[in-house]
Amino acid sequence: MVSSVLRDARRIVVKVGSSLVTNEGRGLDEVAIGEWSRQLAALVRGEGGVAREVIMVSSGAIAEGMKRLGWSSRPSEIHELQAAAAVGQMGLAQMYETKLREQAMGSAQVLLTHADLADRERYLNARSTLLTLLELGVVPVINENDTVVTDEIKFGDNDTLGALVANLVEADVLVILTDQKGLYTADPRRDPQAQFVHEAKAGDPALEVMAGGAGSSIGKGGMITKIVAAKRAAGSGASTVIAWGREPDVLLRLARGEAIGTLLVAQTQKKQARKRWMVDHLQLRGSVTVDAGAAAKLRGEGKSLLPIGMVAVEGDFARGDVIAVRDAGGTEIARGLANYASAEARRLCRKPSSEFERLLGYAAEPEMVHRDNMVVFTA
Numbered sequence: 001m002v003s004s005v006l007r008d009a010r011r012i013v014v015k016v017g018s019s020l021v022t023n024e025g026r027g028l029d030e031v032a033i034g035e036w037s038r039q040l041a042a043l044v045r046g047e048g049g050v051a052r053e054v055i056m057v058s059s060g061a062i063a064e065g066m067k068r069l070g071w072s073s074r075p076s077e078i079h080e081l082q083a084a085a086a087v088g089q090m091g092l093a094q095m096y097e098t099k100l101r102e103q104a105m106g107s108a109q110v111l112l113t114h115a116d117l118a119d120r121e122r123y124l125n126a127r128s129t130l131l132t133l134l135e136l137g138v139v140p141v142i143n144e145n146d147t148v149v150t151d152e153i154k155f156g157d158n159d160t161l162g163a164l165v166a167n168l169v170e171a172d173v174l175v176i177l178t179d180q181k182g183l184y185t186a187d188p189r190r191d192p193q194a195q196f197v198h199e200a201k202a203g204d205p206a207l208e209v210m211a212g213g214a215g216s217s218i219g220k221g222g223m224i225t226k227i228v229a230a231k232r233a234a235g236s237g238a239s240t241v242i243a244w245g246r247e248p249d250v251l252l253r254l255a256r257g258e259a260i261g262t263l264l265v266a267q268t269q270k271k272q273a274r275k276r277w278m279v280d281h282l283q284l285r286g287s288v289t290v291d292a293g294a295a296a297k298l299r300g301e302g303k304s305l306l307p308i309g310m311v312a313v314e315g316d317f318a319r320g321d322v323i324a325v326r327d328a329g330g331t332e333i334a335r336g337l338a339n340y341a342s343a344e345a346r347r348l349c350r351k352p353s354s355e356f357e358r359l360l361g362y363a364a365e366p367e368m369v370h371r372d373n374m375v376v377f378t379a
């Protein structure tokens with residue numbers, strides 16, 4: 001089963017943990033980052049068949065910062081950890097930029113917090129930036145913005161961020177690379193009898209019992225955060241693979257369909273997951289009424305909703321809110337994420353995109369609701 005999940009994946013989020021990227025605390029592991037960069041570049045170029053879109057979520061800022069500041073032990077004060085992360089992030093970004101450039105691959109630094117992704121407008125902004133980077137064939141390298149948050153540093157958990165990014169871009173697979181070959185029935189550092197788990201259902205509560213905390217002083221989250229991340233990623237239909245980051249050619253072999261690591265299979269498919277989320281979204285803040293032409297385009301051709309087809313805007317909503325799209329008779333024909341707040345949307349009704357800049361004072365998306373962010377109900 002591992003085989004088809006990764007072999008067929010087109011959009012992959014790879015998360016590398018602190019314990020791996022820093023080689024147990026001795027600064028950044030240049031050789032390992034070089035290896036992952038080579039493999040990421042090969043995946044983007046489609047060597048071996050299909051081109052993939054890849055996003056790297058990488059930890060390592062604190063460990064690199066500690067090295068640069070000459071600190072031999074991890075400070076306990078949060079503000080010191082934040083300072084170390086700020087210092088180390090320079091080196092981390094620089095290392096990926098250098099290694100990806102050696103592969104003739106562009107890279108981009110993106111720093112996010114969980115709160116950013118909980119905020120509807122920031123969520124949409126982060127999503128469109130990341131999707132644009134992927135379209136440009138650039139590899140986004142993401143870490144937490146440790147300067148403005150403290151919880152993540154306390155828990156040392158980039159696994160959750162990896163899952164949130166997988167949700168954000170609707171990845172097919174989340175690959176969590178760590179210092180173990182995958183999930184065992186118990187922490188293999190503590191229990192020599194622990195058995196390897198090849199495959200399980202993401203979200204199976206039995207997995208949480210198997211997973212313990214971090215085994216090293218560098219990593220903090222341990223296996224439990226990976227199990228929870230897999231459950232979260234499964235919420236948008238992404239399966240998760242947990243594998244050893246130093247396995248030779250790990251990413252390429254996974255993409256070829258080799259069964260390495262632990263596969264945690266998502267129980268719902270991507271499209272179904274998104275659809276369910278939209279449909280279950282009870283907090284509709286408003287709606288737009290569209291003309292017959294727009295209704296037909298949505299229903300029949302699966303097109304995005306453009307403001308030119310809108311005749312009225314109801315309610316008070318913000319960019320990123322879920323809104324209903326209704327036909328002239330009031331029947332809900334679709335539901336999706338608004339690209340414009342209600343006040344702006346009212347100004348854009350019946351207007352072509354060429355006029356948006358004049359009407360709003362800035363140029364933005366031509367769609368009111370993009371088809372990727374919309375569920376159309378069958379008549």
Ligand SMILES: Nc1ncnc2c1ncn2[C@@H]1O[C@H](COP(=O)(O)OP(=O)(O)O)[C@@H](O)[C@H]1O
Nearest residue numbers: 017018019178184186187212215219221222223
């Ligand atoms: N059931 C388990 N299977 C595998 N590893 C486990 C398990 N329970 C706890 N661990 C520990 O989790 C560690 C990986 O987590 P962590 O150190 O946070 O890594 P990372 O920095 O990659 O996120 C392993 O080294 C291992 O000791």
Ligand SMILES: N[C@@H](CCC(=O)OP(=O)(O)O)C(=O)O
Nearest residue numbers: 017018059060061062156158
């Ligand atoms: N964002 C921080 C810490 C994140 C972290 O350690 O997470 P993890 O790799 O999941 O144990 C860093 O880059 O050092």
